[in-house]
Amino acid sequence: MANLAIDIGNTNAHLAVYSNSKKVRNSVFPTANVIGFNRLIQVLGKHRNSVTGIGISSVNPAVNRKWIDVCRKTLRISPLIISSRTKLPIGIKIRNSRTLGSDRICNAVYGFTKYKGRKNVIIVSLGTAITIDVVLRNGDFIGGIIAAGLSISAKALNEFTGKLPLLKENQLKYNKRIIGVNTKDSIRAGIVNYSIHAINGIISEIEKKIGSEFGVILTGGSAIKVKRFLSHRNQSVENAVLEGINIILNSGAK
16 A cells, blocks of 8 residues: 655645655656646556555645646545644644644654654754744644745845845855855855854754753755754754655544
8 A cells, every 4th residue: 555645835746655654756846737647647657556545735725626636536536635634643732723834734743753752853844935843742733933945035135126136046055154255145145044043043942942952853945955054963854744744644644
C-alpha cells in the first residue's frame, strides 16, 4: 500500500508517493498548472495501483477542486483535505484554529513525530513565506510566526521603490560583508542576513519564554541559504509538509 501526498503551495505544487514512511517518487509543478490524468499517471509510475490514500495540504484554495477531481478520476479515491478539523497526532492550541494553514499543521506534525515527544520543537519553513512554528513535547501546537520570504522581500523592494533592482532567487545569498558596499550587497544583507539574525533571535526568545531548549528543524526551498549560518543546532528536511501529510494519513486520519 502507498500514499500520495500533495503539497499545494503559493508557487509550486509538490507531489510524493510514500510506501510506508519511505518516499519512493516525487515531482513538482507550478501551482497554477494543475496536472491532468496522463501526467499524474506518470508521476505515480508503477505505484499507481498501490495507492490507497491521498492527502492534500493546500494554501491555494482556488485550485483545490481541480486537484480533487483529477485524483478522483485517476485513482477513484477522494483525497483528505488537511485542516485543523482533521484527526491529528498533535493538539491545536491556538485561537481561531480554522484560519491555520494546513502547511503549518503538516510541518508541526512532522516536527513532533521526528522528536517523538522527547523534546520541544521549532519548525522553520523558508518558502514564499517564512514560518516559525512551536510544538511542545506533549504535542501541543501553541502557535508561531509568519513573515515575508526572501523572494517576496526582494520583489517588494523592487516594486515599491523607484530605483532598487530586483535580485533573483540565485542572487539571494548570505553576504559575508554585513555592511553592503554597493546596492546589491546591501539588499542581500538586508534580506538574507536580516532573516538569519531574525530567526536566531526569535528561536532564542522562544526558548527563553518557554524555559527550555528546542529541537530545530529547517525546511523549504530557501532553507539551504541559512542552515549553516544559524547559531542553533538544526536538522533539515527537503519538504516537511509532504512528510507530515504522509504521517497524518498513516495515523488513520479522516
